[in-house]
Amino acid sequence: MKTRVMVLASALVAMLGMSSIVSAEETMYVPIPSYRVGPYAAGGTGYFGGILDYYNLLNARGGIGGVKLIWSECETEYSVERGVECYKRLKDREGGAVFFDPLSVGISTALIETGRADKMPIIAVNHGKTAGQRGDIFPYYFMPGINTYDEHSIMVHYIGGLEGGMENLKGKKIAMLFHGSPYGREAIAFMDSMCEKHGCSHEAIEVPHPGNEQQSQWLKIRKSKPDYVLLRGWGVMNPVAMQTAKRMGFPVSRLIGNIWSNSDEDVIPAGGAANGYQAITTHPAGTDFKVVQDIIADVYGAGKGDLQDKSRLGSVYWNLGVLAGVVHTEALRIAQERFGNRALSSSETRWGFENLVLTAERIEELGATGLVPELNLNCMDHVGGHLAKFQQWDANARQWNIVSDWIEGDVELSQSIIDAGAEKYAADNNIEPRPCSADSNDDDFDL
Amino acid sequence: MAFFLEVLVGGLLSGVMYSLVAIGFVLIYKSSGVFNFAQGTMLLLAALTFVSMTERQVDFKIAFIITLVMMVVLGIIVERTVMRPLANQSLLSLFMATVGLNYFLEGLAQGVWDSAVHGLELGISNDPIFLIDEFPALGLDIIISQFDIAAAVIAGTMILGLTLFFQYTRTGLSLRAVSDDHMAAMAVGIPLNRIWAIVWAVTGVICLIAGLLWGDRVSVSFTLTAAVLKGLPVILIGGLTSIPGAIVGGLIIGASEKLGEIYLAELFGGQGIEHWWAYTTALIFLMIRPTGIFGEKQIERV
Numbered sequence: 001m002k003t004r005v006m007v008l009a010s011a012l013v014a015m016l017g018m019s020s021i022v023s024a025e026e027t028m029y030v031p032i033p034s035y036r037v038g039p040y041a042a043g044g045t046g047y048f049g050g051i052l053d054y055y056n057l058l059n060a061r062g063g064i065g066g067v068k069l070i071w072s073e074c075e076t077e078y079s080v081e082r083g084v085e086c087y088k089r090l091k092d093r094e095g096g097a098v099f100f101d102p103l104s105v106g107i108s109t110a111l112i113e114t115g116r117a118d119k120m121p122i123i124a125v126n127h128g129k130t131a132g133q134r135g136d137i138f139p140y141y142f143m144p145g146i147n148t149y150d151e152h153s154i155m156v157h158y159i160g161g162l163e164g165g166m167e168n169l170k171g172k173k174i175a176m177l178f179h180g181s182p183y184g185r186e187a188i189a190f191m192d193s194m195c196e197k198h199g200c201s202h203e204a205i206e207v208p209h210p211g212n213e214q215q216s217q218w219l220k221i222r223k224s225k226p227d228y229v230l231l232r233g234w235g236v237m238n239p240v241a242m243q244t245a246k247r248m249g250f251p252v253s254r255l256i257g258n259i260w261s262n263s264d265e266d267v268i269p270a271g272g273a274a275n276g277y278q279a280i281t282t283h284p285a286g287t288d289f290k291v292v293q294d295i296i297a298d299v300y301g302a303g304k305g306d307l308q309d310k311s312r313l314g315s316v317y318w319n320l321g322v323l324a325g326v327v328h329t330e331a332l333r334i335a336q337e338r339f340g341n342r343a344l345s346s347s348e349t350r351w352g353f354e355n356l357v358l359t360a361e362r363i364e365e366l367g368a369t370g371l372v373p374e375l376n377l378n379c380m381d382h383v384g385g386h387l388a389k390f391q392q393w394d395a396n397a398r399q400w401n402i403v404s405d406w407i408e409g410d411v412e413l414s415q416s417i418i419d420a421g422a423e424k425y426a427a428d429n430n431i432e433p434r435p436c437s438a439d440s441n442d443d444d445f446d447l
Numbered sequence: 448m449a450f451f452l453e454v455l456v457g458g459l460l461s462g463v464m465y466s467l468v469a470i471g472f473v474l475i476y477k478s479s480g481v482f483n484f485a486q487g488t489m490l491l492l493a494a495l496t497f498v499s500m501t502e503r504q505v506d507f508k509i510a511f512i513i514t515l516v517m518m519v520v521l522g523i524i525v526e527r528t529v530m531r532p533l534a535n536q537s538l539l540s541l542f543m544a545t546v547g548l549n550y551f552l553e554g555l556a557q558g559v560w561d562s563a564v565h566g567l568e569l570g571i572s573n574d575p576i577f578l579i580d581e582f583p584a585l586g587l588d589i590i591i592s593q594f595d596i597a598a599a600v601i602a603g604t605m606i607l608g609l610t611l612f613f614q615y616t617r618t619g620l621s622l623r624a625v626s627d628d629h630m631a632a633m634a635v636g637i638p639l640n641r642i643w644a645i646v647w648a649v650t651g652v653i654c655l656i657a658g659l660l661w662g663d664r665v666s667v668s669f670t671l672t673a674a675v676l677k678g679l680p681v682i683l684i685g686g687l688t689s690i691p692g693a694i695v696g697g698l699i700i701g702a703s704e705k706l707g708e709i710y711l712a713e714l715f716g717g718q719g720i721e722h723w724w725a726y727t728t729a730l731i732f733l734m735i736r737p738t739g740i741f742g743e744k745q746i747e748r749v
Contacts, residue, residue, distance in 0.1 A: 036562060037554075037557050037562050037669065038562070038669055039668065039669050039670045039673075041557075041562030041563065041668075041669060042562070042563045042564045042668070045561075045562065045563070180719045205718060206718040206719035207719065208719040208721065208722045210670045210673060211670075212665040212668075212670040212671075212673055212674075213461075213665065213677070213721075215457055215458075215461055215705060216454075216704070216705050216708035216709060216721050217708075219450075219453065219454050219457060219705065219709060220708075220709060222453075222590070223450055223709075235564070235668075235670070236564055236665065236666060236668045236669075236670045239564060239566065239665075239666045240665045240666065243573060243664070243665070243666070246573045246574070247573055247574075247575055247592040247594055247595070248575060248590065248592070249574075249575040249577070249590055265563060265564055266564075268566055269564045269565055269566035269567075269666035269667070269668070270566060270666070271566045271568050272568075272573075273573060308561065309561065309563070
């Protein structure tokens with residue numbers, strides 16, 4: 001009897017000990033403001049699915065510096081009000097979130113000042129309020145990859161290439177069909193400046209949300225007869241643009257898509273109307289990357305994958321989600337190098353994002369060569385990439401083919417507009433720009 | 448002038464598509480006095496079910512028949528479980544029931560299938576007709592979408608069929624009696640529940656046809672529910688109780704929103720006015736004819 005009690009007591013102590021170990025296991029909490037229903041669900045499920053699949057891969061390997069990621073989702077339906085509500089509901093959970101990535105210009109812009117007050121990094125991969133590139137004025141706002149101005153200057157440079165040189169843009173007409181939202185409008189003034197610089201004319205044509213009826217807009221295009229149409233769409237607006245272009249007799253090869261009009265989910269629904277469509281991209285589609293193969297084997301093999309439809313593995317949105325997962329977790333890892341392998345605070349994570357450097361060697365170590373571009377963020381540049389390629393859709397083979405090398409944006413023109421916008425924002429909001437040292441790795445702002 | 452004609456014709460053809468959506472509202476309203484808030488979601492459910500089956504290699508015709516049966520059964524179930532228990536309740540209660548039905552079906556459609564954007568090709572050509580090439584004698588340099596013409600013909604045929612059905616069949620006569628006065632219709636032996644079931648089933652079929660045409664035109668996704676927003680100003684103009692009204696209303700809205708967007712947008716300081724311009728047009732009509740062009744005037748004894 002005594003032995004049995006001893007055994008039971010030992011077992012209890014062992015269990016308590018184990019549970020204390022389990023509860024002592026450090027975690028970092030990431031809110032996931034996803035959109036899995038509603039008009040933009042195709043983008044939301046792909047992007048957030050890719051992020052969660054990458055997080056699961058890292059957790060299966062022991063986490064980041066031994067610290068695992070935990071998360072909870074909140075449905076925003078791409079609505080600014082819901083996104084802000086999700087932020088307020090989740091930011092203090094599990095000891096506090098480390099950053100917030102809503103995949104929405106509207107939501108991320110609405111949270112710029114709240115993020116500043118809460119010392120919470122607001123992340124907008126490949127998009128966002130462009131003036132936010134200036135980290136001295138927007139310390140908690142990050143847009144890793146390319147910004148809107150990079151994107152559009154690269155698109156204009158690509159058109160210049162198609163025309164045989166930038167000098168041949170003189171006299172050309174470029175129309176921009178844009179989504180009726182803050183995201184869509186972000187590029188209008190820049191495109192005016194870009195065309196002023198290169199002698200082309202620019203016409204911006206708004207498509208009201210959600211963009212499932214575009215006949216009027218394409219009639220305008222037919223009347224003004226532009227040489228090229230830039231598609232700055234999102235969600236269902238993209239396939240409808242291609243279908244309507246076909247109905248109106250506009251050659252789809254002269255319809256050039258932006259970074260949010262470049263996915264499989266945009267072209268497949270358009271069927272044959274999308275054949276020959278070209279779009280900018282920071283990352284290719286496909287599954288021929290070691291990290292993607294690892295996710296398929298270790299995450300989906302273990303039944304923990306996020307996508308219900310496995311045919312979407314390797315799609316542009318999902319791959320962008322994996323890319324975003326790499327960006328998020330590398331920022332955390334870099335912050336841990338500075339602060340130690342432990343759970344981080346949101347302001348410490350901010351330091352990680354601001355000092356995020358992804359070299360070719362590091363990308364190779366991550367198994368993401370060819371998928372993730374090199375990045376180099378610093379205090380004055382919260383974007384850090386500024387490069388993109390172009391891809392063309394082959395409807396018969398149902399695949400994207402890369403058709404250009406890396407093209408750099410017009411940094412000189414972008415910077416002057418970004419500086420003006422950021423400084424005006426600072427003046428309007430009584431923000432004193434913080435000093436950015438030459439080597440921002442020494443910057444200890446707000447820790 | 449040629450461009451004006453092109454905008455006008457394009458608008459009129461779009462208008463037929465709007466009429467198709469509006470007719471679903473009219474049928475339910477005529478029979479029960481209820482504005483069916485779930486119309487757009489029924490349209491989404493039908494199109495999503497059809498396209499999801501064809502993507503899984505189900506034959507086109509079989510997928511169509513299965514979806515057709517499903518929509519008819521859905522209509523009957525809605526009548527049995529939602530409308531019938533609320534018979535003789537206030538119209539607001541019935542309307543709120545359709546609001547609930549809308550959100551239920553919205554979740555069901557996306558839960559059973561998914562929330563992705565699906566392409567749907569019915570085999571109708573998407574290439575435009577260049578009138579100057581096809582009919583040089585006209586001297587008009589305009590294009591007309593083959594798809595829009597085909598869709599208008601299909602929609603027009605269905606509208607004509609429905610009009611004849613409800614004008615010349617016993618069921619149609621019963622429906623008209625029910626729409627005039629529920630109590631009087633029941634007093635002369637017209638089975639209200641059976642009429643409601645037929646109307647909801649026919650509405651399900653209309654949703655399928657409209658869903659397929661809209662799905663081919665703009666792809667199948669959650670935003671198909673927004674097609675309903677195009678139907679509302681149509682019934683405001685045409686009247687909630689008239690099928691011919693839905694047709695005329697659709698043509699007016701289609702033409703006015705396209706012409707408004709092209710020629711008047713600048714007056715309002717920008718673009719993207721067509722989604723509210725349609726409602727402005729409807730409001731102007733309502734100020735002149737509060738019951739719509741073909742709506743029935745309500746005269747009550749005091």
